[in-house]
Amino acid sequence: MKAMILAAGKGTRVRPITYTTPKPMIPILQKPVMEFLLELLRQHGFDQIMVNVSHLAEEIENYFRDGQRFGVQIAYSFEGKIDDGKLVGEAIGSAGGMRRIQDFSPFFDDTFVVLCGDALIDLDLSAAVKWHRSKGSIATIITKSVPQEEVSSYGVVVTDENSRVKAFQEKPSTEEALSTNINTGIYIFEPEVFKYIPSGVEYDIGSQLFPKLVEIGAPFYAIAMDFEWVDIGKVPDYWRAIRGVLLGEIKNVQIPGHEVAPGIYTGLNVAVNWDKVDITGPVYIGGMTRIEDGAKIVGPAMIGPNCWICSGATVENSVIFEWSRLGPGVRLVDKLVFGRYCVDKTGAAIDVQAASLDWLITDARQTPPSHTPLERQAIEELLGTNAI
Numbered sequence: 346m347k348a349m350i351l352a353a354g355k356g357t358r359v360r361p362i363t364y365t366t367p368k369p370m371i372p373i374l375q376k377p378v379m380e381f382l383l384e385l386l387r388q389h390g391f392d393q394i395m396v397n398v399s400h401l402a403e404e405i406e407n408y409f410r411d412g413q414r415f416g417v418q419i420a421y422s423f424e425g426k427i428d429d430g431k432l433v434g435e436a437i438g439s440a441g442g443m444r445r446i447q448d449f450s451p452f453f454d455d456t457f458v459v460l461c462g463d464a465l466i467d468l469d470l471s472a473a474v475k476w477h478r479s480k481g482s483i484a485t486i487i488t489k490s491v492p493q494e495e496v497s498s499y500g501v502v503v504t505d506e507n508s509r510v511k512a513f514q515e516k517p518s519t520e521e522a523l524s525t526n527i528n529t530g531i532y533i534f535e536p537e538v539f540k541y542i543p544s545g546v547e548y549d550i551g552s553q554l555f556p557k558l559v560e561i562g563a564p565f566y567a568i569a570m571d572f573e574w575v576d577i578g579k580v581p582d583y584w585r586a587i588r589g590v591l592l593g594e595i596k597n598v599q600i601p602g603h604e605v606a607p608g609i610y611t612g613l614n615v616a617v618n619w620d621k622v623d624i625t626g627p628v629y630i631g632g633m634t635r636i637e638d639g640a641k642i643v644g645p646a647m648i649g650p651n652c653w654i655c656s657g658a659t660v661e662n663s664v665i666f667e668w669s670r671l672g673p674g675v676r677l678v679d680k681l682v683f684g685r686y687c688v689d690k691t692g693a694a695i696d697v698q699a700a701s702l703d704w705l706i707t708d709a710r711q712t713p714p715s716h717t718p719l720e721r722q723a724i725e726e727l728l729g730t731n732a733i
Contacts (some may be wrong), residue, residue, distance in 0.1 A: 346565040348391040350382055351530075353399035353436040353461040358579045359463075361686040361694055369462035370408065371577060374590055374601055374629060375612075376576060377408065377695050378627055381460050381598070383415045389470040391458060392417045395442060397442035399424040399434030408699035422446050427449040427463050429529060442443045445532075448544055453536050459550070461530030465586060468531065469598040476568050477533040484558055485533040486510065486567040488526035489574050493519055499527035499552060502567045509618065513555065526569045531577075573597060580692040584681060589644040591627040612650055631667065653709040668708040682706055 356363035362371060367380035386394060386529040394412065398405050398421050405421075412419030422445055437445065443459065446452055458473060460466075468487065477485040488502050489534060501514040502521045528551065541557050542548055546601030558565040574587045576597060589595040602610040608621070608626020615630050621638035628642050639656040642648070646660050650669035654660065656675040664681045671677065681688040687706055688694045 346389075346391045346457070347393045347455065348386050348457070348458040348460065349395045349397070349446070349453075350379060350460050350462045351397060351439050351442065352405055353434070353442055354396045354463075355400045355434070355436070357464070359504075359577065359583060360580075361688065362580070362683050363400070364389040365401070365684070367398075368577065370404050371402075371463070373465065373586060373598055375631065375650070376601070379405070379409070380415065380551070381465055382460055383409070383412070383417055383419075383464060384423075384497040385468065386458070387416050387459075389474075391470070393630055394419050395422060395446050395452060396420070397436075397446070398460070402432060402434065414635055422449070428602060436547075438547040438553075439556045440542045440547060443550075444539065444542045444544055444548065447536075447539050453534070453539070453640045457531040457534055457536075459534060460733070463577045463597065464530060464594065465573070465577070466529070466531065467576040468570065469572070471505065473531075473568060473570060474533055477566070479639065480508070480564065480566050480586070482533070482564050483535045483537045484555070484563070484565045484568045486555075487529050487531035488567050489529050489568045490525050491527055493522065493525055496522040496525055496527065502526050502528050504567050508568060509567050510555070510559055510567050512559065513700065515535050515552075526567065529574050532594075577605065580681065580688055581690055584634065584664065584690055585642070587647050588645045588662075591629065593627075600627075602629060602632075603692060608644065610722055668709045670707045670711075672705045673706070675705050684708070 352367065352369040354368060356368035361367060369576060370377045386685045394417050396419060402423055421637045422442060424436050424442060425432060443578045456478065471637055473487055480598055486502055490528040491499065497516050497518055499516065501522050501524050502518055503509060503514065505511055505514040532550065542554060546553065549663045573595065575589065577583050590598045590600060600610050602612045604610050609624055610631025614632055615634050617636040618638055622636055623641040626644045628644040628646050630648045631652065633650055634648055634652040636654045637656040645659040645686050647661050648654065651668050652665055653670040655671060655673040658671045659676040661678045661680065663677045666683045669682045679690050
């Protein structure tokens with residue numbers, strides 16, 4: 346069976362991570378989110394998968410290649426151009442991406458599934474496809490019910506008593522919402538849907554194709570299903586996903602590594618004297634990371650591979666990406682560290698290099714800048730950075 350993963354977006358709401366990592370490659374405990382999607386598709390018999398790529402396309406292509414090692418076949422549709430010898434992404438919309446593949450050669454010749462490449466899901470796709478076919482639908486949205494107070498964060502799908510889609514509400518207020526069923530970015534289509542997608546133009550599934558189907562009265566349905574769905578639309582969502590895995594709330598993701606103590610997991614060859622550090626789980630520490638004596642880590646927290654946590658540093662309820670060095674005495678609470686950026690739970694980012702704080706947080710492969718204790722104290726007092 347055939348499927349498509351939408352992977353062309355720039356992921357602007359997940360910056361700074363997506364400056365160098367496309368959204369489908371964002372790691373959930375060192376495993377790209379798109380890899381979980383491939384496993385789900387394969388489990389339900391979808392083994393021929395098209396992926397549209399644009400922003401940082403080579404990162405996705407070089408990792409997944411033709412899909413052999415994941416037990417599927419993968420091909421890519423690039424959306425963009427070459428400018429001055431560099432690939433420049435120019436996404437053409439989710440429906441436009443589908444149309445480009447179909448125009449190249451009619452790939453989608455039977456019922457097919459389309460998934461957004463930036464969510465962790467645990468869904469019975471086989472049951473969803475069976476329901477879709479039983480309705481004679483040309484397009485089906487998989488929805489999920491959320492609490493009334495959360496509807497303002499999502500696109501709401503309004504259906505009649507027969508589950509036929511009547512209307513959409515984009516992030517309505519809790520008072521105005523006509524439903525608590527939200528669009529999860531998981532769709533089932535018949536090839537007939539291409540009659541309603543124009544060629545050669547940017548065209549979106551949610552904002553253009555779906556309203557068109559409602560307008561013309563096409564057999565267009567939505568099914569609410571109970572399944573695990575972790576959307577990584579923004580930095581705070583990613584934060585919650587990591588916390589959820591470490592706390593055991595997300596069942597389809599296993600914590601990698603070896604459990605060296607209750608709730609404390611490590612990769613290979615972590616350099617640490619367990620008797621001289623204070624670590625409270627749940628915590629994951631990646632391979633070849635150094636934790637100096639006197640460091641403190643309070644979970645839920647993730648320390649990526651090849652990091653260096655200096656003496657006296659504290660990491661609490663935080664996510665630290667690979668190759669990060671936290672200087673002596675640095676206190677990180679509720680933060681995400683990615684390269685030269687330190688991000689809080691709201692998504693606000695500090696460029697530590699631009700702020701002259703790279704002696705606090707730097708690349709573990711660099712020789713750290715040297716400052717005398719008095720210089721450090723003066724900078725801390727001036728900028729208030731002794732606890733960032």
